[in-house]
Amino acid sequence: MINEIALHSPALAIAIPLVFAFLLPLLKKWKKLAALMALIGFGAAETMAVLVFKSVLTEGIKVYVMGASSIGQTTPPFMPVPVRIILEIDAFSALMGLAGATIALLAAIYSIKFIKESHVKYYSLLLLMLAGLLGFVFTGDLFNLFVFFEVLSISSIGLIAFWLKRSEAVEAGFKYLTISAVASLFVLFAIGLLYGEHGILNIATISRDMLFYGFAFTDIIALGLLVCAFAMKCGTAPMHFWVPDAYGEAPAAVTAVLAIASLSSVYALLRIAFTVFGPLPHTEIIAYAVIIMGAISLFVGATMSLVQKDLKRLIAYAGVSQTGFILVAFGVGLVAINNVPLQAFGLRAMQGGLFHLINHAFYEALLFLVAGAIIYRAGTKDLNELGGLARQMPLTAVFFLIGAISIAGLPPSNGFASKILIYESIYFFSPLLAVIALISSVIVVVPMVKAFCSAFLGPEIKKFKSVKEVPGSMILAMLVLSIIVIFFGLFPGIMLESIVNPAVNALLNQAAYVGGVL
């Protein structure tokens, strides 16, 4: 039985939240039951993600096929695209899936008390989002990638605009809708081009195709389109404008999931760049583009964060800066693939980037949950109004401090562990880049200190005198995230060994990915 489940875990990981998402509305009348069911759904998905991760680590790439039995086959035959779901999971995707499922589970626990209305709708959408996310990172097929991408976007929009009464929320949802639509169009178009060129949409197959038969011009256009689309969706500068709105307006728990969802776009970007197009000469251009985008994000995110007065927007901008870190690191990694003297540094950069990606997912989630906790009790996220909360909410304050230290990359946090890897590798590529990264990181410290001090320190404010610490379920979620963050920070070596390196190797080892399917 266990083996059975383990065998089907990839499919189950996607299917369970999907099914729960559609079943939940049936329980509309039994609200408590619905919430419980939802939690069970998240728990089950998490279990599956863990199983997937474990088996990938021990057994290597896992391929799971549903529907048609061969790659070229389409069922029914008249369909232009084969309806067949290939899940191909390597260490990187498994890691993304695990992180996504974990954060989603914690967000769901947090939401028990946090969300006070429309439980059913909320949980359905969140489950749908998780399903989309898992499918997105697990799939081995470009068309499915597109489908899950859409699922993810639509459920996200629903959640961003969850508080329909707030016009800002609706506006943020609309912004996200626009950017998603544009990104989807790009992706669809790119897929069309690739299909026209290669006649197939399986990632591994396309990759092999290109490896053997070389590039077509359309491929390059497709590559450009895909990079654009995913860069847009992961919120890098200069296409970051939707981030503060969406992150700022969505319910805090959703924001946490949204953050990892955005990171999954980084995943897709890397998957396309490294696995599909691989070590081909043109990747250099992409690499530089990525580095430049990353550097801009670094600086813009940090400086914009400096002037924010809204706690969540402040965190969101700081997050943009962190995305920049990840991109810069991978960009340097991408450059290094074909550049022998740089290779050692490139590998280190990619380790740093990947590690930072995971770290970022967790501490960003933590920060957003803390912001949610503040909103939950104090009713505002305006830093000018807040103050003195450390008296009433000492735990939340500590959690924020942990998150803030991490995002600012101060020792001894996990953020520091991964950033130091990045500095240590990119300086050789360009010292100036390292300096920009360093100074951006220093700048991010400032808004974080500012936010901490404005919200938690200072004289007691009358309005908040009766404020209490948040309920247990919310504490629990934040506590787990804090533990993860601290653990990663204290034992970076272990994490690098057991999680990061396999993922980096998986990403670099294009042949293995291709071979896994065929």
Next chain:
Amino acid sequence: MSNSFELCVGPIHPALKEPIQLDFEVEGERVKNVSFKLGQVHRAIEWAGMRRNPIQILYLAERICGICNVCHPMAFSMALEKIAEIEVPKRAEYIRVINAELERIHSHILWAGVAAHELGFDSVMHYTWRVREKVLDIIEMLNGNRITKGVFMIGGVRRDVKKEHIPKIRQALQYYRDCYAKLEKIFLKDASIKARTRDIGVLSKKEALKLCAVGPTARASGVKKDIRVDFAYAAYPWLDIKPVTPEIAGLKARGDTFDRILVRLLEVKQSIDLIEQCLNDLPAGPILAEPVLQKLLVQLKGVEGESIALQEAPRGELIHYLKMAAQDSPYAWKVRAPTYANLPPLIPMLSGCEIADIPIVAASIDPCISCTNRVVQIDNDDSILSMDKLRELSVQKTNKILREVKK
């Protein structure tokens, strides 16, 4: 943290050796609004003066403020001498000037040190106060105390400048001529001081006139008000003296903090010259119109009338109004210290400054709150005179038009 917050400086604050309360509305580092609350040093001196005899008042007046404590007893005696029609001997007039100018040297150098301290330049403060000790020694030698001189008497002065004093005074003047070059180099050439004072806390000539600024504050804005020059008092009409403005140093008066430093430094030089002139011209003769104090008291008891005396204190125009009504004590006594006139100009100077500029700009008018508090109280609706109010009044005409256009 809200961007705009209230910062109250004082009444107990390291930048202010005296209590005054300045309330600032600050946005980031920039001052948006200033208001001040005084009254912390109100000791009821005028009230007390109206129940003491003139000789006692001399010492009371001296303690209105300890910094330039020559000016108050001097102005008071001048007012009373006018009412009582006492002719002050010429020698006494010269000695009065010597004391007043020694005082100016001490006060300006002290101020320079305080200003340096406000800038965080403690070395300069130590230097200036070190050289100040010399003039204190001279004052102590002439009068018997370093700070409170107690040298004035109605109808003259209590202590003569003796023959053996003169070389010592001359020597001290030479000493100051020597350090003057150094002071000039420190204050006028030092890049860090210049950066902190040039175009900071500007008071335009028009504002200075409109708000009736006095003393070095006004002169730094190019307004040539100087009682020593414009009015005939003590020995000044016989001396060669010109009002000190930045133009003397060949600069255009900008009315900023730097100019106020400049004017004070130049005045130190001027004071040295004036003392020199006095020593050269010092006439022989008595130093008191009525040396027997018992007689003097009886005489003063009988006088009636009112008078006003103006005096140029180191900080500017000082006024004593006195009314005698054939009693032991004055019938009315009103003192107005220079800072009183210089506080309103402080408001346009400070607005738009940064927090860091507050101390140096405030110090640049050389406020002496002790005097001011005796007589001043600024207040308004919310118990503070808001800067807007004053500003509005001061530039009313232009603003009116502007406001109408905006509406």
Next chain:
Amino acid sequence: MTMDFSVLLFVPVFSITAILLGLFFRGIDRKLGAKMQARIGPPIIQPFIDLKKLLMKENIVPENAIKWVFNSMPLIALSASILVLLYVPFLGFPPLLSGYGDLILVLYLLMIPALALAVGGFSSGSTYASVGAQRELVLMMSYEFAFSIVIVTIAWLVTKTAPVINAFSLVSISVVPVWGLVGVMGFIGLLLLLLALMLVMPAELGRLPADIAEAKTEIADGVFVEYSGRNLALLYLALDVRTIAFSSLVVALFFPFAFTEFVPLQGIVAVIANALFFLVKVFIVMFFGSIFVHVAVARFRVDQAARAYWGPVLLIALIGMALVMWGTVLG
């Protein structure tokens, strides 16, 4: 990060030495400052007396402060300052702790006392302290740019010319003195970098002309305003140790030479000579970076300081960096 038993043993020894040295140098600083101002000045042991005095004073936590934050910040500031010292070569010994990228770690660790001060300032709930804390933050953003340029350039130079695996380790840098790695152009570049670093020093250490965060005459000691007794003692100690740490860093980066390189000595004599030589170097760095500067200039305004660090100082650092890179690539 490697850690063995002997390190643990040395940590307290080093920490205490660091604190004592910090106080000692503060004493010298005050004495020399006074001397330059034509005063006698306090005895050199004055900081020790002050410390003892502060420790026996009442420790007041103001009403508006958040107690745990308020009390923990001085401790954090001090421990971070001491930690820095464990990562830089000190007294002629190689650093106690070392590992990957210590230089960057040091850069971050040097930031922490400033941050702790800022947070402590905010937590005390006084307006003066908040203004001070804000200034501290603004200042930090300004000088850190030039500082990181210096560090990254040196790491780059070391990797490029004398390939070592761990370029950000102070051990490798002190083994290969930078001056030997460059030609004339690079030499000038390095001089500029050193200048930039010295200019960063007063700000990093919160001394005049950049003691803006505590500016006594402006905002009543700023971030320190509400601290008293033990907490205040810890804060002063943190500052003193940070001074030593920063000077040691400058020495390690630019003057890592040991005395024994010039005069061959053996055994314990060599150790002592090296230690003394090190102290002299630290003193010289401190004299020019801090002692002399703080008596010779007026306090900057925070915007002037920011402009200075983002302007001329940054430019000096950038030119230095360009020269070093140019010289290296050409040569």
Next chain:
Amino acid sequence: MLGMVKELLVQLFKKPATNKFPVKYAPKSITGLLEKVEKGQAKLNEPVPVPEGFRGRLSYDRKKCIMCKQCIKVCPAAALEVDEKNNRIKHFVSRCTFCAQCVDICPTKALSMTNEFLLSAYDKKQGFVEVKEQPKEKKEKAIAGEK
């Protein structure tokens, strides 16, 4: 540019301008030091000398006084009072402004100013010291022991 630089460096090698009154540094134990001074084993440094005509603590010669009360009349700080019991003038040091006006007006020169200015006391009462019969000589050494 930096105006102070030269001055500072020169000063570094010059003698400080400080007058080392009463000792150079704070002693470990002041009581111990004062005992030593008493025994003549240690010496205190003198303050900056006061000039002739210094207005220090008041001194009063009962024999010369004619009780005309002129001094009380002009004293600005009400520091002089009549001591009816002993038929003399009483003076309160802690009220005096040291203006010497009473000295000026006294018709018989019963009052005069001394050079004494180190007057601090633990109790204000001790500040109410009566006018001394005889002008005491240099009392700076008062510091050596509390009377």
Next chain:
Amino acid sequence: MKPAGVVNSFKKEFENNIEIHTSEHGKGKKKTVRVWITVKNKDFKKAVRHLFKLQEFPHFSVSSGTDLGKEIEIINHFVLNYGERLKAIPVSIKVKLPKRKPEMETITDLFPSAIISEQEKMEMLGITIKGIPRNRVFTDESMPSNAFPWRKDSKGVEKIARNLHEEKRGNKK
């Protein structure tokens, strides 16, 4: 402009509603002449405005106030020709306010810095100056509201006045 000119100009403007005399200060040939003008309360503002006809920026020094028994006398002291060597002409404009209704107009619209003087007069003499707010400022709340230190008939001040010398002797613990 000479002192005589100032006197004439005022005489012309106010004819019989004005009392003018001058006093001389200083010695020998170098003298300053002070002009004392007494106007009716209703003409006060007009007199002050008249100064502006003589000079663009007349200088306001201070206003003093005296309780004359039945009336309260307020004197505003100005200076003309300020800034010219030995030519300054101090002008003092007096008004007398009846004790029963001591009210006068403000001059802060002409001299912004007069607000300090005027508020002081209100507090110390208990008069009313129309156009500026009244406030207790020199003194704090512990001062009785009917106590005006400069009034000769006000007993409120005497009640709270203390002799610090005696206090101590009576109060020592």
Next chain:
Amino acid sequence: MGINTLNRSLWVFHVNTGSCNGCDIEIVAALTPRYDVERFGIKLVGTPRHADVLLVTGAVTRQMKDKLLRVYEQTPDPKVVMVIGNCGATGGVFYESYNLVGPVDRLIPVDVFVPGCPPRPEAIIEGVVKAWKKLEELEAAGKRKKKRAKEAKE
């Protein structure tokens, strides 16, 4: 530890409660090169929180009364209060007033009075010496008392 260290590291905070500045400038003068009290470890601090000694000048106006009391409270123990100048001790020349609530020792306990109007800087230094002495004597007395208590027990 103990008084010995406190004595040699007195940090002073200066409160002007309505003085004429005469004393205040002499206090500052005591800090400057000619007198340089820093050689005794004396330092002027910017906040009462750091202070060991309060130097009070002036006869305490009504407005400054509360502030004086607050500063006194804010100063951590152990602390010494010195009154500089006669107007702080007795009102001095301002003895008669409706707006003064002093003298200082009516409001807070005073350890040392330094008479003068103003006192010379040396007189202020002598006041400091008196303060040292008082502290030492207090400590000695405390020790003796303890000792006696111990002996009595035995």
